[in-house]
Amino acid sequence: MFRKTCVASSALVLLAAGLSGCGGDSGGSTTLTYYIADAAQEDVATRCASESGGAYAFNIQRLPNTAAGGREQLLRRLAAEDRSMDIVSVDPPFMAEFANAEFLRPFTDSERQEFSRGVLEGPLLQSTFRDTLYSAPLYGNTQLLWYRKSVLAKAGVDPSKGPVTWDQLIKGATQAGVTLAAQGRRNESLMVWVNALVSSSGGSILQAGSENLPAAEVKGGLDSPAGAAAARIMHDLAVSPAAPAGFSTAGEEDSRAAFQAGNGGYMVNWPYVWAAFDSAIEEGTLPANFKDDVGWAAYPRVEAGTESAAPSGGLGLSVSAFSRRQDLAVEAIRCLVSAQSQKEFMIKAGNPAALAAIFDDPEIREKFPMADEIRTGLDAATPRPVSPYYGDVTGSIQTAFHPPDALSPGTTPREANQLLEDVLSNKRLI
Amino acid sequence: MSTTTSAAPPRAPKETRAARRVRLTDRTRKERNLGWMLAGPAFIAMVAVTGYPILNAIWLSLFDFRLTDPSGREFVFLGNYLTILTDGLFWQQFGITSLITIVTVSVELVLGFGLAMVMHRALYLRTALRTAILIPYGIITVVSSYAWAYAFSNTYGFVNGVFGLGEYDWFGGTWSALFTVCVAEIWKTTPFMSLLLLAGLAQIPDDYLEAAKVDGATAWQRVKRVILPNMKAAIMVALLFRTLDAFRIFDSIFIMTAGAQNTETLSFLAYRQTISRVMVGLGSAVSVILAILVVLIAVMFVKVFKTDLSQQRGDKK
Numbered sequence: 155m156f157r158k159t160c161v162a163s164s165a166l167v168l169l170a171a172g173l174s175g176c177g178g179d180s181g182g183s184t185t186l187t188y189y190i191a192d193a194a195q196e197d198v199a200t201r202c203a204s205e206s207g208g209a210y211a212f213n214i215q216r217l218p219n220t221a222a223g224g225r226e227q228l229l230r231r232l233a234a235e236d237r238s239m240d241i242v243s244v245d246p247p248f249m250a251e252f253a254n255a256e257f258l259r260p261f262t263d264s265e266r267q268e269f270s271r272g273v274l275e276g277p278l279l280q281s282t283f284r285d286t287l288y289s290a291p292l293y294g295n296t297q298l299l300w301y302r303k304s305v306l307a308k309a310g311v312d313p314s315k316g317p318v319t320w321d322q323l324i325k326g327a328t329q330a331g332v333t334l335a336a337q338g339r340r341n342e343s344l345m346v347w348v349n350a351l352v353s354s355s356g357g358s359i360l361q362a363g364s365e366n367l368p369a370a371e372v373k374g375g376l377d378s379p380a381g382a383a384a385a386r387i388m389h390d391l392a393v394s395p396a397a398p399a400g401f402s403t404a405g406e407e408d409s410r411a412a413f414q415a416g417n418g419g420y421m422v423n424w425p426y427v428w429a430a431f432d433s434a435i436e437e438g439t440l441p442a443n444f445k446d447d448v449g450w451a452a453y454p455r456v457e458a459g460t461e462s463a464a465p466s467g468g469l470g471l472s473v474s475a476f477s478r479r480q481d482l483a484v485e486a487i488r489c490l491v492s493a494q495s496q497k498e499f500m501i502k503a504g505n506p507a508a509l510a511a512i513f514d515d516p517e518i519r520e521k522f523p524m525a526d527e528i529r530t531g532l533d534a535a536t537p538r539p540v541s542p543y544y545g546d547v548t549g550s551i552q553t554a555f556h557p558p559d560a561l562s563p564g565t566t567p568r569e570a571n572q573l574l575e576d577v578l579s580n581k582r583l584i
Numbered sequence: 585m586s587t588t589t590s591a592a593p594p595r596a597p598k599e600t601r602a603a604r605r606v607r608l609t610d611r612t613r614k615e616r617n618l619g620w621m622l623a624g625p626a627f628i629a630m631v632a633v634t635g636y637p638i639l640n641a642i643w644l645s646l647f648d649f650r651l652t653d654p655s656g657r658e659f660v661f662l663g664n665y666l667t668i669l670t671d672g673l674f675w676q677q678f679g680i681t682s683l684i685t686i687v688t689v690s691v692e693l694v695l696g697f698g699l700a701m702v703m704h705r706a707l708y709l710r711t712a713l714r715t716a717i718l719i720p721y722g723i724i725t726v727v728s729s730y731a732w733a734y735a736f737s738n739t740y741g742f743v744n745g746v747f748g749l750g751e752y753d754w755f756g757g758t759w760s761a762l763f764t765v766c767v768a769e770i771w772k773t774t775p776f777m778s779l780l781l782l783a784g785l786a787q788i789p790d791d792y793l794e795a796a797k798v799d800g801a802t803a804w805q806r807v808k809r810v811i812l813p814n815m816k817a818a819i820m821v822a823l824l825f826r827t828l829d830a831f832r833i834f835d836s837i838f839i840m841t842a843g844a845q846n847t848e849t850l851s852f853l854a855y856r857q858t859i860s861r862v863m864v865g866l867g868s869a870v871s872v873i874l875a876i877l878v879v880l881i882a883v884m885f886v887k888v889f890k891t892d893l894s895q896q897r898g899d900k901k
Contacts (some may be wrong), residue, residue: 226686229862233651254653255651255654368656399753400738402753402756402845403844467869478611545861549856580857582667582673583671583870584857
């Protein structure tokens with residue numbers, strides 16, 4: 155009998171221990187759970203924790219690698235009012251969705267001033283929703299046009315001499331027998347490309363003012379000359395000999411691989427590739443002098459006379475509305491996005507800082523010779539549509555604009571617009 | 585050899601419920617009670633953890649409900665079902681799901697039967713052979729999907745190199761992408777099929793085969809006239825299990841194509857509405873439809889093809 159009671163009570167104790175473990179308050183009251191999107195964030199966090207003199211420590215949780223995967227995990231946990239989350243890394247286009255659902259703690263006016271000081275216009279713009287700051291910008295991002303200097307003469311298109319158009323690049327790359335790498339894969343990177351093309355010819359995926367409308371009333375802006383231009387360029391590249399093999403399944407890393415290959419010529423991609431070239435050289439997969447052959451320029455134009463709207467990306471740090479240590483989280487964010495942290499992060503991860511001053515830092519200028527182009531790009535960058543229903547918007551665009559070789563300027567814009575509006579008003583599936 | 589040898593005993597005449605109740609002895613009743621006492625707690629736990637979510641999903645499927653917009657929740661009755669059933673995408677994905685199911689289960693049946701024969705007849709290294717055959721089934725689907733995705737990759741995969749296909753992009757077209765998904769599925773689950781068939785093979789008394797041999801039956805005739813008819817129940821159970829499983833395919837497609845190139849299946853449709861779009865109502869409705877289809881498949885197997893599930897337990901001999 156004693157044995158039975160003993161077993162039963164041990165089981166209860168274990169169960170209770172298990173349940174309290176689920177409560178999420180692991181590691182004491184000064185431990186902040188920090189969801190990171192990039193491994194380099196952890197190094198910065200470690201330094202901040204040690205500098206805090208024990209005021210806080212971090213329990214680091216890594217989000218999935220893909221943008222969509224990160225969004226889904228945050229969304230699921232925040233919707234479940236997960237109180238174990240304190241600081242979350244939010245990809246800017248998803249911020250409006252979270253903010254609208256009241257998942258994020260808005261920064262106060264004084265905090266807003268503090269986190270906006272010295273921040274470039276592009277990254278700041280995409281951290282605010284309905285004139286409230288929800289994310290402290292950690293880094294801003296924009297794509298550049300990368301080229302191999304050795305192919306320029308044969309291609310007859312030299313981006314270093316002035317802005318170039320997509321049409322010129324496709325023609326030049328074809329002529330030189332080299333590739334023009336872009337991201338044709340059906341994921342967020344396709345949305346980035348479509349948005350850049352549409353914005354570069356003065357259009358927009360959603361009509362102005364849609365961020366405050368209920369989903370069913372949101373109107374798309376794709377059925378326009380800008381939408382047609384985007385579809386035409388994507389199609390023309392996909393069917394041209396300049397498209398790298400596997401174009402419709404190529405993400406950023408596939409583009410980099412195509413650019414590094416023997417027939418690599420041009421590529422649009424984020425600045426992280428510069429640091430990635432270094433890693434490849436260290437590993438011995440690229441020759442030591444590879445970077446001497448690489449040049450960069452502003453994102454290609456759609457129309458020769460209109461400045462391009464480069465893609466905009468980045469990352470912001472937000473405080474979960476369900477966190478029980480919100481003030482401490484803000485305190486920690488002060489260190490995580492400080493100038494020193496942003497510089498450290500830029501050097502480690504290769505992602506551009508959001509603070510303007512970092513671009514004047516001698517060490518940064520030495521490591522990133524394209525710092526000026528990145529900074530200009532960040533200013534000219536056009537964020538993806540700000541919408542509380544961004545998941546539907548990007549899902550519709552990714553469906554309608556894929557595969558790129560099947561697009562038609564005559565039909566794609568209208569169909570894409572219709573799909574977008576139907577999905578938002580719950581009439582169709584994606 | 586003109587007659588088919590069958591192990592199935594003649595069916596007993598149907599009993600009425602009342603007649604059966606009368607014949608229950610004390611012992612049977614006690615055994616039955618003991619059975620309930622033993623299985624009862626597990627049964628209640630199962631109902632609690634599966635019954636509630638199922639009922640909740642059915643309830644949610646009647647709403648237009650976006651997780652990020654709880655205040656916009658609206659009762660639409662069967663509106664979501666109407667949206668789904670009138671959308672071409674649903675029927676296209678139903679077609680893709682059915683195609684994958686039919687192709688993979690058919691190929692697995694043939695291959696699985698061959699492997700079951702090998703495992704059954706092997707004289708040497710029997711354990712090692714069975715283990716080797718079963719290894720793919722022990723691998724997590726996501727891991728095997730990644731392995732196949734890398735194998736078919738046009739940048740670092742070995743498939744193109746082995747077959748001299750250059751930079752052919754397997755995931756760039758619907759049919760080639762579906763082919764890779766089917767290969768991954770077949771590789772992963774054929775061992776399961778062969779395991780179920782092996783159980784059926786083991787139930788065939790050697791006497792039947794010996795008698796057939798004495799009668800002068802060739803190897804093919806023995807398979808066709810003795811083995812297959814006696815394995816019918818095991819085959820049907822194996823087909824039922826695999827069909828239900830294959831119809832819910834998700835992992836391989838999620839990893840290998842992420843649903844691009846029209847390779848999405850019904851499970852993927854449910855995932856996209858529920859998880860990506862957080863349209864909980866619409867997603868629940870897709871899930872309910874998927875569940876109904878799975879039940880229909882099970883009913884079809886049990887009623888139309890007269891699959892006898894008790895055979896697998898060895899109740900009948």
